[in-house]
Amino acid sequence: MGRKVKVICPYCGVGCGFYISVDDYGNPVGIEHMPEHPVNRGKLCPKGRSALDVLRAPDRLTKPLKRTESGEFKEISWSDAIREVAENLNNVRKEYGPQAVGFLASARVFNEENYAMQKLARVFGTNNIDHCARLCHAPSLAGLSATVGAGAMTAPFEDIAASNFILIWGYNPAETHPILMGQYILKAKEKGAKIAVVDTRCTRTAWHADYFIPIKPGTDLAVIYAMINVIIQEKLYDEKFVKERVERFDDLARFVSKYTPEYAESVSGAPAHLIRQVAREFAKAGKASICWCMGITQHTKGTNNVIGLATLAAICGYYGKEGCAVAPVRGQNNVQGACDMGALPVFLPGYARVIDAEKRKKVASAWGLDDLPAEPGYTVIEMSYAAEQGKLKAMYIMGENPLISDANANHVRKALEHLDFLVVQDIFLTETAQLADIVLPSACWAEKEGSFTNTERRVQWSFKAVEPPGEAKPDWVIITEIAKALGLERFFPYTRVEDITAEINKVVPQYAGITAERLKNSIGGILWPCPSPDHPGTARLHVEKFATPSGKFNTQTPEYTDPAEKPDEQYPLILTTFRYVGQYHTATMTHRSVHLRKRWPEPVAEIHPETARKYGVRDGGLIKIITRRGEYTCRVKVTNLIAKDVVAVPWHFGANVLTNDALDPVAKIPETKVCACKVVPVEER
Ligand SMILES: Nc1nc2c(c(=O)[nH]1)N[C@H]1C(S)=C(S)[C@@H](COP(=O)(O)OP(=O)(O)OC[C@H]3O[C@@H](n4cnc5c(=O)[nH]c(N)nc54)[C@H](O)[C@@H]3O)O[C@H]1N2
Ligand SMILES: Nc1nc2c(c(=O)[nH]1)N[C@H]1C(S)=C(S)[C@@H](COP(=O)(O)OP(=O)(O)OC[C@H]3O[C@@H](n4cnc5c(=O)[nH]c(N)nc54)[C@H](O)[C@@H]3O)O[C@H]1N2
Ligand code: SF4
Ligand SMILES: [Mo]
Numbered sequence: 001m002g003r004k005v006k007v008i009c010p011y012c013g014v015g016c017g018f019y020i021s022v023d024d025y026g027n028p029v030g031i032e033h034m035p036e037h038p039v040n041r042g043k044l045c046p047k048g049r050s051a052l053d054v055l056r057a058p059d060r061l062t063k064p065l066k067r068t069e070s071g072e073f074k075e076i077s078w079s080d081a082i083r084e085v086a087e088n089l090n091n092v093r094k095e096y097g098p099q100a101v102g103f104l105a106s107a108r109v110f111n112e113e114n115y116a117m118q119k120l121a122r123v124f125g126t127n128n129i130d131h132c133a134r135l136c137h138a139p140s141l142a143g144l145s146a147t148v149g150a151g152a153m154t155a156p157f158e159d160i161a162a163s164n165f166i167l168i169w170g171y172n173p174a175e176t177h178p179i180l181m182g183q184y185i186l187k188a189k190e191k192g193a194k195i196a197v198v199d200t201r202c203t204r205t206a207w208h209a210d211y212f213i214p215i216k217p218g219t220d221l222a223v224i225y226a227m228i229n230v231i232i233q234e235k236l237y238d239e240k241f242v243k244e245r246v247e248r249f250d251d252l253a254r255f256v257s258k259y260t261p262e263y264a265e266s267v268s269g270a271p272a273h274l275i276r277q278v279a280r281e282f283a284k285a286g287k288a289s290i291c292w293c294m295g296i297t298q299h300t301k302g303t304n305n306v307i308g309l310a311t312l313a314a315i316c317g318y319y320g321k322e323g324c325a326v327a328p329v330r331g332q333n334n335v336q337g338a339c340d341m342g343a344l345p346v347f348l349p350g351y352a353r354v355i356d357a358e359k360r361k362k363v364a365s366a367w368g369l370d371d372l373p374a375e376p377g378y379t380v381i382e383m384s385y386a387a388e389q390g391k392l393k394a395m396y397i398m399g400e401n402p403l404i405s406d407a408n409a410n411h412v413r414k415a416l417e418h419l420d421f422l423v424v425q426d427i428f429l430t431e432t433a434q435l436a437d438i439v440l441p442s443a444c445w446a447e448k449e450g451s452f453t454n455t456e457r458r459v460q461w462s463f464k465a466v467e468p469p470g471e472a473k474p475d476w477v478i479i480t481e482i483a484k485a486l487g488l489e490r491f492f493p494y495t496r497v498e499d500i501t502a503e504i505n506k507v508v509p510q511y512a513g514i515t516a517e518r519l520k521n522s523i524g525g526i527l528w529p530c531p532s533p534d535h536p537g538t539a540r541l542h543v544e545k546f547a548t549p550s551g552k553f554n555t556q557t558p559e560y561t562d563p564a565e566k567p568d569e570q571y572p573l574i575l576t577t578f579r580y581v582g583q584y585h586t587a588t589m590t591h592r593s594v595h596l597r598k599r600w601p602e603p604v605a606e607i608h609p610e611t612a613r614k615y616g617v618r619d620g621g622l623i624k625i626i627t628r629r630g631e632y633t634c635r636v637k638v639t640n641l642i643a644k645d646v647v648a649v650p651w652h653f654g655a656n657v658l659t660n661d662a663l664d665p666v667a668k669i670p671e672t673k674v675c676a677c678k679v680v681p682v683e684e685r
Pocket of ligand 1: 012013047136169170171172173175176177198199200201203215216217218219220292293294295296330331332576577578579580581582583584585648673674
């Protein structure tokens with residue numbers, strides 16, 4: 001007989017639903033499509049289709065592990081593991097204060113689990129809580145908060161499908177969000193929409209585009225301003241919208257006058273005539289969307305890039321109406337939720353700023369306290385530097401693999417090795433876990449239940465399909481046990497995951513009406529903001545006014561400046577990084593799927609034929625890529641689908657030993673999309 005259990009895909013932020021069929025013995029025997037799901041309508045990409053391989057992987061963590069004197073791991077009991085974690089964290093707090101402990105939450109676990117983790121950090125006494133959104137869309141949160149007052153996507157996927165023009169910038173959804181590409185972007189194209197892609201590589205997304213604008217890494221803002229310049233010069237902007245809803249438009253018009261398409265071409269290599277043509281068509285489309293991702297954000301100027309794109313949409317009036325989405329498409333399946341839950345060093349749940357005393361005290365009082373720590377905490381990369389400098393003594397990392405995912409990975413290794421105590425909670429013994437003093441085994445998505453929030457702000461329940469392997473436990477259970485051992489039990493009165501959902505309903509205003517009961521009874525979930533249990537949820541934001549204090553678009557005009565590292569004689573090329581459709585991040589999960597591993601077995605860097613000739617690089621050969629921070633050897637493909645003098649490398653397997661950890665001053669994201677490098681061919685015997 002068996003059963004069919006509804007789950008949400010454990011990979012990307014599109015948030016596809018499917019069923020797992022479970023046999024009478026409790027084994028996951030297959031995936032069944034869910035045609036009634038409003039997002040993916042029964043479709044799945046290669047990662048979703050292979051998701052069960054994670055549940056069946058033979059090397060899942062099944063017992064807590066402790067590092068012994070000799071450096072080996074030995075299995076220990078849960079009670080010993082929890083006691084050791086609590087003792088060590090308490091000792092560090094006693095000796096150095098709570099600011100000497102850092103916590104990393106996870107965009108891969110449920111809202112309830114992220115909520116519990118950030119609450120643990122704060123009642124422990126610190127805002128040192130962050131997660132991979134820092135390496136990802138932190139500039140989108142910062143840049144959109146500054147201009148429109150809210151950091152999330154402004155409209156659902158349906159509005160992208162209803163656009164007449166889709167501008168895709170630094171984003172390759174054909175590989176990174178395939179269901180959004182197939183079900184929405186290409187649906188718009190079928191109905192006659194035009195597509196423009198701005199990228200350093202002529203990607204699989206670009207193959208579907210009407211216009212492809214090639215660009216040198218890190219020069220985007222000059223091109224964005226040139227488009228704004230053309231639209232203003234040629235009076236193609238939406239006069240009514242600008243008059244009613246945009247502040248300081250005249251300043252903007254004066255500011256962009258120097259950013260001519262010819263100037264932008266000289267900086268970026270993007271042809272001026274294409275900049276003009278795309279700007280004109282975008283402005284004249286009437287209904288248009290801008291979708292961006294890591295090509296825009298992973299820069300020291302990431303926040304400024306986002307401000308530029310938000311402004312481009314604002315002068316054309318592309319907010320709050322049908323067919324218009326301003327879309328920082330979120331990466332991980334619960335990165336939107338982890339941010340909403342306050343797993344960030346400057347924001348409490350619901351984006352209450354830790355420095356805002358009134359809002360902070362409101363959260364404190366909901367938790368039965370007078371106040372909470374007010375000092376903003378360390379971000380991900382800052383934690384490494386604090387560890388190296390001895391300011392951070394212990395870390396508790398849940399569901400992240402910074403040794404592979406953080407920029408300047410050699411530095412991260414040194415920093416983590418320098419800690420007095422490291423606990424890592426994961427489903428596999430990752431590279432990061434191998435450095436831990438204690439490793440805690442988690443149940444993964446289909447082995448527990450809770451809510452995920454996709455990039456549209458769609459909150460959905462994912463049910464438990466199978467039992468976890470061995471003694472692995474849900475993350476929220478582990479956090480609750482650690483909290484109790486730390487003497488913080490009064491803040492963690494949870495016996496079921498729904499107890500935490502109910503607390504989220506009380507503390508996070510955007511989630512007030514999104515109860516566990518409602519979520520369990522709906523296939524497509526509810527989009528926040530949803531202020532009460534009888535509210536249907538909100539698909540489109542900024543319909544009448546923006547979420548800024550004045551209600552208007554807050555125009556800002558940061559100048560274009562170059563990336564932190566420019567090519568020079570010693571390092572004459574530019575390095576950038578990208579993803580494969582069949583590998584996910586640090587590959588902990590995708591590399592355990594035989595099918596995905598076979599098809600995407602290793603990183604293959606890309607280089608232009610002229611650049612290859614100049615440096616003696618042969619198609620299919622091995623190269624060593626060298627930067628100021630490290631060396632990385634991989635195979636290379638010589639292709640004219642990439643700009644000259646650029647090397648692009650997939651980062652899934654360790655290329656972050658090369659990348660630059662210079663930070664955007666506002667969003668604190670490292671510049672993983674551009675640094676200077678050189679390449680040398682490696683002789684194979
Ligand atoms: N298969 C797969 N899907 C994923 C993920 C995964 O690891 N694998 N990860 C998920 C996550 S967390 C995220 S955040 C998203 C990321 O999704 P994307 O942002 O689409 O992923 P990337 O391939 O890292 O970068 C996108 C593009 O930016 C281009 N680029 C590089 N530098 C620049 C630049 O300076 N300017 C411009 N304009 N373009 C540039 C690259 O050539 C690349 O094609 O994907 C999500 N989906
Ligand atoms: N050079 C370069 N570097 C990048 C990027 C880039 O484009 N270029 N992209 C950046 C981006 S956008 C992101 S989002 C980050 C991602 O960085 P990370 O979040 O560090 O990468 P993941 O591999 O997704 O790590 C998630 C971990 O969670 C574990 N896990 C899965 N499910 C569970 C669970 O239920 N419980 C627990 N406890 N663990 C679980 C997985 O095994 C894995 O080890 O990388 C960033 N790094
Ligand atoms: S598009 Fe994203 S959510 Fe959908 S199946 Fe693929 S990885 Fe999963
Ligand atoms: Mo991401």
